[in-house]
Amino acid sequence: MKEHTRNITNYFIRSLKDAQLTAPSAKDLNNILPPSKKNKNGRYILTDQDYWNTGKLDKELTKEIFKKTKNKNKHKEVEIVVIPRIDVGKTKTDVMTPLLIVAKLDKEGTLSPTEHPPWIPRDLLEPLGPNANNKTPIASLNSVDEFIDNNYFYKEDIKTWEDLTNYCCNFLSTVINKKSDSIFDLVIHDSYKIHNDKISIIDAEAIMIPPIIQKTLESLRLEKRMPPLYEQFCSKENANPKPYVDLADDAEYSKQHVGQMSGEFVLAPNQRNALHHSFAIKKGDILAVNGPPGTGKTTLLRSVVANMWVDAAIEESDPPIILACSNNNQAVTNILDSFNAISESGMDIDENIKGRWLSGINTYGLYACRATIKVTDYAFYKQKAEAEDSMDVIQSQNYDDLQEGFLEKFNTWNNSKLETIEESIKVLHKRLTKTKKYINKGVELKTDFFEKIKAIESEFGSYEGFFSQITNVAEALASYETQHEKLINTKNKILDFWRDRSFFVKLFMWLPLISVYEYKKNKEILECQDIDINSTDYSDKNTDSLLDVHISSILEKINIEKKSLVRHSKTKEVCNKSFDALCDWMIQFTSLDNVLITSALSKADDVIDTQLRFYMFKLATHYWEAQWLVEMNGFDAEDDKKSKDKILRKYRRFAKITPCFVSTLYTAPTLFKESKKVNNKWTVKPLYDEIDLLIIDEAGQATPEVASACFALAKKAMIVGDTDQIEPVWNVNESIDWGNLEALNLLNKKEDEQYWLESGLMSSCGNVMQVSQNKCQYHQFANLELPQGLYLTEHRRCYNEIINYCNDLVYKGVLDPLRGDPKEVPPWGVMSYHASNTEPSAKGTSKVNEGEAELITKWLLDNKQSIVDYARKNNPDLENKDEAEILGLSVGIITPFKPQTGLITKKLKKHKMNTITVGTVHSFQGAERLIIIFSSVDSKKNNTRKFYDRGKNMLNVAASRAKDSFIVFGGSNFGGDPNSPSGKLKKRLTTTLN
Incomplete structure (x- = not known):
């Protein structure tokens, strides 16, 4: 293995740990610690420390935790984060939580270990890097790593609550180099002491990243040879682009195009170009396809899957194992919906060949999900033997x-x-x-x-x-x-x-x-x-x-x-x-x-x-x-064991009826691992280099450390996304990130800083789409200084007036607006502005604008009937739907601020318009509406900072959700500098509504 690849593997592992090795902020802690009463209904719960020795919580506390937990499936156990001690310094901001533990809690109040090891918050470990905000380290990263190497947290060894508490005491005392039999007797730092009330905190709403990603990478770094695709993903050298050739009309590649999942539409030229390029990529290659809004990413992905599946049938070979992933459940749902919604009506082919000839299967995507997920709308597979899934039902x-x-x-x-x-x-x-x-x-x-x-x-x-x-x-x-x-x-x-x-x-x-x-x-x-x-x-x-x-x-x-x-x-x-x-x-x-x-x-x-x-x-x-x-x-379920050959045979059998596995990046690695006995002990080994094609959709939202394990499991990859739409949620602090790079010998000279910032590989600011652009050998628009990769450019969602704003703002004119202009302009215009002229108010660290929310609600009430009539006129399928359903399908409200979402939702509900989706841009991932209303929560004052102008992403996403009309509600001074995103938008808001 190359040293750089080993170092970056360690870096990904460290980043995954650090993403979880967080703790409540000083502000959150001060809101809950006595004598404060601010956090009465918040996510954190105070308790005494008696449970530490007994492994039991009282029944009332247990009920309260189960009520708060984000696990809504009513399982008998939930995972919680326990913070056993809180240390305080001389000022209110001097609060630290030196140890955090993930525990299982059953309904009887019994605590037990999980597969997650305990951790010390990363911002308490050296090195911290620049801008660390005067944090006080209590140990070094090296000392923690050394302890874990010598005392690995095996689930098989840590079976009881007592095993866990002993491990925690040994862990904390070793890394701070002070001996004690109890974590409560340790002096963590001379400037801090344990809180007088001797209390612990329970976080009932924490979501932990499954440790399988980390374990996959830990196993990987022991390998002598890296999977080629992973090597390419981690490589310090970016791809040297080949001379670009448009392959849309290439005859030989056209002959290789043997399958389309739907007969509704012909491929657009750049969809065909991207598909043909996918035939050309070899093992270890990453193909980046930049997919601006409304350009047909879903059609491309379905075409890629269909083609590989049909080709394997022609060749009489095994069906390919194709894995389509994304970072979050909404994006995964969008992929699954696309495999469910295969329209065959009106197709000019033999009626008798339509549909499926096997009962019980009506989709082409198999949702590979955790055993705790409740699934009703999709074919699904759960790896745990005790969890029945769609494959069990079909096979039985x-x-x-x-x-x-x-x-x-x-x-x-x-x-x-x-x-x-x-x-x-x-x-x-x-x-x-x-x-x-x-x-x-x-x-x-x-x-x-x-x-x-x-x-x-x-x-x-x-x-x-x-x-x-x-x-x-x-x-x-x-x-x-x-x-x-x-x-x-x-x-x-x-x-x-x-x-x-x-x-x-x-x-x-x-x-x-x-x-x-x-x-x-x-x-x-x-x-x-x-x-x-x-x-x-x-x-x-x-x-x-x-x-x-x-x-x-x-x-x-x-x-x-x-x-x-x-x-x-x-x-x-x-x-x-x-x-x-x-x-x-x-x-x-x-x-x-x-x-x-x-x-x-x-x-x-x-x-x-x-x-x-x-x-x-x-x-x-x-x-x-x-x-x-x-x-x-003659199938026998006993044949589906956990050896490599049997797992792959099972998945290829699944692929015969559902050609694409679909999962989140967090779940995917659980699918591709084998169990084998080594020295009389069962060990788990990832199945590296076995997925025939990895597809990552909405890759601009995925962080590199989370996606890295999937690259190790696959032979080649098609990465689709847009770095100018929704950004990732980064869970690693920038200062900690630089400290990790330095500690792992990845930051050796000044020039390295610029490389890392542009690489897309950093856990605090990178994303998988950016990495893939750098590693892709094709550069379709090099002359325009757009990122590397191929581009889908044919846009059919929005009226030209709307998408031209996005084209100017972000895409340097490469989008080809194909919807045209309206034959009859909507009653409220295509790009419109409605002055709210009311002042926002603070809501915690966010803000709301009561008057603007009221104005939006009133406007919708006044225009409700015309919206319904307009929607029915433009879509005959809506004729038999009721007004509430039509409003929900036709109108969306986007705002930068979460509290404003709640405020507008509350007002709409009061007037029975609660079918309308209200949310931040994340709520509209992959979505579209006839009308999008943007609630800017703006001020009349000129000197206020425009939250929506911090980058191009927010307004690009918001505008591109609107098919027919984009309406901005804001203060009279809406729009910043003329060259800012809002300034450019303001010039295009040609219709003023009263």
Whole structure:
């Protein structure tokens, strides 16, 4: 292993620990510690220290904790954080919690250990780095690491509460280098003493990061060889971009595109470009796809999954293991919804092939979740044996019934009477290979026609230009031929005139008097024929010579135009022949009504994507269902053990009916680990380098240390996101982060600081999308100084007026607004402003604006009916829905401040409009509404700091959620500096509402 990779692995481990090694702030502690009564209903609960020796909490306290806990699934146990002692110094801010413990609490009040080890808050350990706010270290990071290395926290060894308390006492006394039999007798620091009331604090609402990520990385650093993808993710060297080539129309990659999960829409050019690039990435590669809002990220991800699944069916290989992850449950839900919502209605394919031929399965995504998660809307898999999941239910169905149902549907589709699953597999595979040949033929014909059209456009600008050129050449040729005919006729007249001269005129032509007269006659004949020989010399000799020159010149022009016309006619003939061949191929699959040459390429894409590739996906769906039935024949659940081969075989079996595993980044590593006996002891080892493709969606919201383990488990990765939308929630303090880099030999010189800030790898300010941009070998818009990676640019969600604001603010004009402008402007405008002119007030560390909340509510009440009418007019599907549901689907309210969310929600509820979603930008991740209202909670005063101007992200996300109207409610001085996000927005708020 490279030293840098080992060091950064240690850094990720340290960051994961530090993200949890936090404690209540001094302010929070002062709000709860006696004599304060401020925290009566807060997340922290005070208790005496008796439980430390007994391992029991009293029943009333236990009830209170269960009531507060964020575990809403009513399980018999909950996890809580226990802070056994609080130490205080000389001032109110001098408060520390030297030790924190995660414990399980059952409903009887019994405490027991968890797999989480105890910890000392990171800001109490040296080194702290700059800007550490005068924290008082009580030990060093090295001493803590050394203790853990020598006294690893094995769940198997720490079984009882007494085991845990003994471990804690040993841990704390060792790292501060003071001996004691009780943690309460230790003097932690000379400037601090234990609180007089001898109390402990219980945090009932803490959420702990599952230790599996940390354990995966701890196991990884023992490996001699790093997985290539992980090595690339951690590498200090950024990728050197290859010369960028657009692959959207590449014929060979088009032939590799064999499946589409839906037949609703044809892929946009940059979606196709990204898909084709995904075929080109190799083991260890990271493909970054920047996906601005409304550009079809979901369609791309479904296409990638569908293609790999269909391709494996064609090749008769095992189905791929594809894992799609995201940082939070909302993003995961969006992915799962996309695999659930596969519309087949109206598709121009055989009705009998639609749907699933296995009962009990109706999705293409498998939600891999924790055993404690309650799932109702998705197919799900829980790794713990005692937790029943969708796979258990499907696999426990009567095999004969499943086989009979499958064969009945197969035979209806195939118009046959086959009796075995094996026979159906052969038929389905034969149809797959046959349809792939149709696709290949279509791609070849389309490519041939595309090259013909491209050559024409290269020379003439467009096909219409080419057609105009043919007309121009034909007209020029006709004109030259007319001129030629006139010149010949004129010359003949001249010659006739010369022949008709009398003998005496011919004899005495040398006399000036006669020659001048005769030459004048030459001139008159020419002028009569409207021919100018560009000469004052009309002598016979000169006239004859110049007429010949003119005739030769016109003949040369005629020859050139004839050649051009022949060449253009041949080009047209060849193009028409290619067009006819493409049309003859297309007509096998769809009706062609007046398809023009200029629209044939898009029509061919439509036929191949929405019919043939979608048909291939349906064939593959039933092919894999049949393969699943073959494997399930005689299936014994005992075969699904925890050895590597059996786990992978199980997951490939799951992949036969749900081609994509979906999970959070926190849960994913629990799936890919094996158990084996080493020296008579069971050990767990991660399954490195086994996921065929890792997909991370909304990667701009994911921190690198949390995602790192997934990169170690996969062969290659497609990372999709946008660093200019919602940012991560960083759980590591910047000062601590710099201290960790220094402690782990990753910060050796001044230049390193800039590298780390730009790398995306820092736990206090980085994100996975930024890392992936740096590691991607493609740079689509290098000339615009946009980050590396590919880009989806075709935007169809918002009216152009709205998305043009985002395009100007963030995307340097690369977005292609395709929705257009409204034919009829919404009653409240497209980009509108409503002055609230009321002052905000403080709400803790946040703020609210009561008057603005009231104004928004009143505006919605006044416009409720027009909103409902407008929504129904624009979406006939809403006709039968009630007003409340339509309002919820049509309107969203975004505000920067959480308390304002609660205030507006309360007012809407009072007027029975509580179906409307109100929240910060995080609540609208991946969402859209006809109307988005932005409650700025602004002030009339000019000198107030604009919270929404701290970066471009917030207003970019807020505006891009709005399909038809974006309405800002704010003070009369809304909008900061003209070049700030709000300043640029203010210029575009063209409609003022009263």
